[in-house]
Amino acid sequence: MSVPADSERGLLEAVRRIAEEVAAAAADDVDRNARFPAEALEALRGAGALSAAVPEALGGQGASLETIARCCFELGRRCSSTAMVFAMHQIQVLTIARHLDGAPWFESYLRELHQEQRLIASATSEVGTGGDMSRSIAAATPEGEGVLSFEKQAPTVSYGAHADDLLTTLRRTPDAEPGDQVLALTKSGQAELEPAGAWDTLGMRGTCSPGFLVRARFASEQVLAAPFAEVMNQSMVPLSHILWSHVWLGIATDAFERARAFLRASARRRPGEPLPAAARLSHVMAELTLLRGEVSQALHDFQADDVDDRARLMTMASVLRFNNLKLAASEHAPSVCAGALEVVGIVGYRNDTPYSVGRHLRDALSARLMVANERLHATDAALLLIAKEP
Ligand SMILES: Cc1cc2nc3c(=O)[nH]c(=O)nc-3n(C[C@H](O)[C@H](O)[C@H](O)COP(=O)(O)OP(=O)(O)OC[C@H]3O[C@@H](n4cnc5c(N)ncnc54)[C@H](O)[C@@H]3O)c2cc1C
Numbered sequence: 001m002s003v004p005a006d007s008e009r010g011l012l013e014a015v016r017r018i019a020e021e022v023a024a025a026a027a028d029d030v031d032r033n034a035r036f037p038a039e040a041l042e043a044l045r046g047a048g049a050l051s052a053a054v055p056e057a058l059g060g061q062g063a064s065l066e067t068i069a070r071c072c073f074e075l076g077r078r079c080s081s082t083a084m085v086f087a088m089h090q091i092q093v094l095t096i097a098r099h100l101d102g103a104p105w106f107e108s109y110l111r112e113l114h115q116e117q118r119l120i121a122s123a124t125s126e127v128g129t130g131g132d133m134s135r136s137i138a139a140a141t142p143e144g145e146g147v148l149s150f151e152k153q154a155p156t157v158s159y160g161a162h163a164d165d166l167l168t169t170l171r172r173t174p175d176a177e178p179g180d181q182v183l184a185l186t187k188s189g190q191a192e193l194e195p196a197g198a199w200d201t202l203g204m205r206g207t208c209s210p211g212f213l214v215r216a217r218f219a220s221e222q223v224l225a226a227p228f229a230e231v232m233n234q235s236m237v238p239l240s241h242i243l244w245s246h247v248w249l250g251i252a253t254d255a256f257e258r259a260r261a262f263l264r265a266s267a268r269r270r271p272g273e274p275l276p277a278a279a280r281l282s283h284v285m286a287e288l289t290l291l292r293g294e295v296s297q298a299l300h301d302f303q304a305d306d307v308d309d310r311a312r313l314m315t316m317a318s319v320l321r322f323n324n325l326k327l328a329a330s331e332h333a334p335s336v337c338a339g340a341l342e343v344v345g346i347v348g349y350r351n352d353t354p355y356s357v358g359r360h361l362r363d364a365l366s367a368r369l370m371v372a373n374e375r376l377h378a379t380d381a382a383l384l385l386i387a388k389e390p
Pocket residue numbers: 088121122123124125126129130131132156157158159204207209366369370371372373374375378379
């Protein structure tokens with residue numbers, strides 16, 4: 001990772017402090033009680049971090065993707081749920097900001113987001129299409145002049161009950177094909193979220209992501225004008241894979257650091273005695289290094305294409321590149337956590353020691369399911385047969 005510009009150092013420092021002083025202190029309680037990390041989100045709001053990605057012209061900080069990714073990493077080291085909530089929100093903000101096309105409603109919305117530090121959740125997956133973001137069943141339905149509505153069965157909406165606003169994928173009209181989609185942003189008061197179950201999960205418990213039946217009524221100008229295929233390929237998918245991976249890298253890094261701290265403490269207690277687990281730690285470090293390399297290279301590749309020619313992000317080679325990031329990171333991160341657990345042993349398996357890594361492992365296992373890896377392999381398998389070499 002390179003050094004951020006001076007103007008962004010303040011943001012990164014503030015987020016790092018919140019990660020260490022607020023998110024870390026609450027992380028076990030958030031996990032144990034599957035509760036929203038309200039104190040960390042309040043602190044992030046206080047630091048203006050929720051509008052980090054809003055362009056400066058609209059009042060925000062216009063922070064680079066690199067700085068936002070580093071914030072996700074820092075939060076991931078201390079509380080996975082806080083980090084994932086932050087990452088998902090930033091993905092929605094960046095997606096809107098990158099496809100604004102001067103739309104007055106969206107510009108004024110981003111100004112408001114900055115002033116009020118509003119939090120955006122997303123409903124892209126759907127009962128019936130699962131994690132396939134490129135198809136929708138729910139449709140934007142005309143309800144008279146300039147008014148639309150929809151009803152969507154969303155199986156997983158992270159922090160849906162705590163968000164101000166909701167970004168939702170829909171079919172363009174009730175007659176449209178499943179792949180003819182739009183993205184609609186609804187504000188609190190315009191959408192009703194009826195809970196469809198609880199969120200008592202293995203990991204990522206503080207993201208509070210149960211299913212909801214979402215019913216909304218809103219103005220037609222709240223639909224992003226850009227073609228959804230463009231929004232999805234140039235922004236939503238690669239940004240999701242990049243920011244999620246930074247969260248997972250943060251989780252894996254902390255698991256590794258705990259394992260190393262455990263071994264160093266053991267070495268201090270029994271100087272001169274052999275530490276067989278040290279070799280295992282070296283294997284874990286090698287895997288963490290691979291993970292870190294892939295995560296930072298993918299960020300670099302995205303930025304290079306984005307600056308040179310954003311249309312390159314629409315190519316099959318680009319889809320393969322960012323799917324590969326997600327596949328690699330989602331498999332290496334839990335593997336590093338499992339390796340750290342083997343190094344620490346029972347002290348790491350217990351939930352009440354400074355070297356506990358059970359929460360890290362449970363949280364990291366969610367990575368494979370955040371869009372099922374087999375689904376991505378199926379897409380990649382088809383593309384590999386026809387895509388040109390990058
Ligand atoms: C912590 C967490 C937070 C989330 N937050 C949100 C959120 O805020 N908003 C949101 O919209 N979604 C969210 N999701 C949902 C997520 O993004 C996926 O959409 C969802 O997990 C998909 O559901 P599923 O696991 O049933 O997989 P599905 O995609 O329905 O797949 C079901 C099964 O079929 C297999 N499968 C599917 N397609 C193929 C294929 N082509 N080839 C081979 N096998 C296949 C899969 O491997 C899986 O075993 C979240 C998920 C997690 C874990």
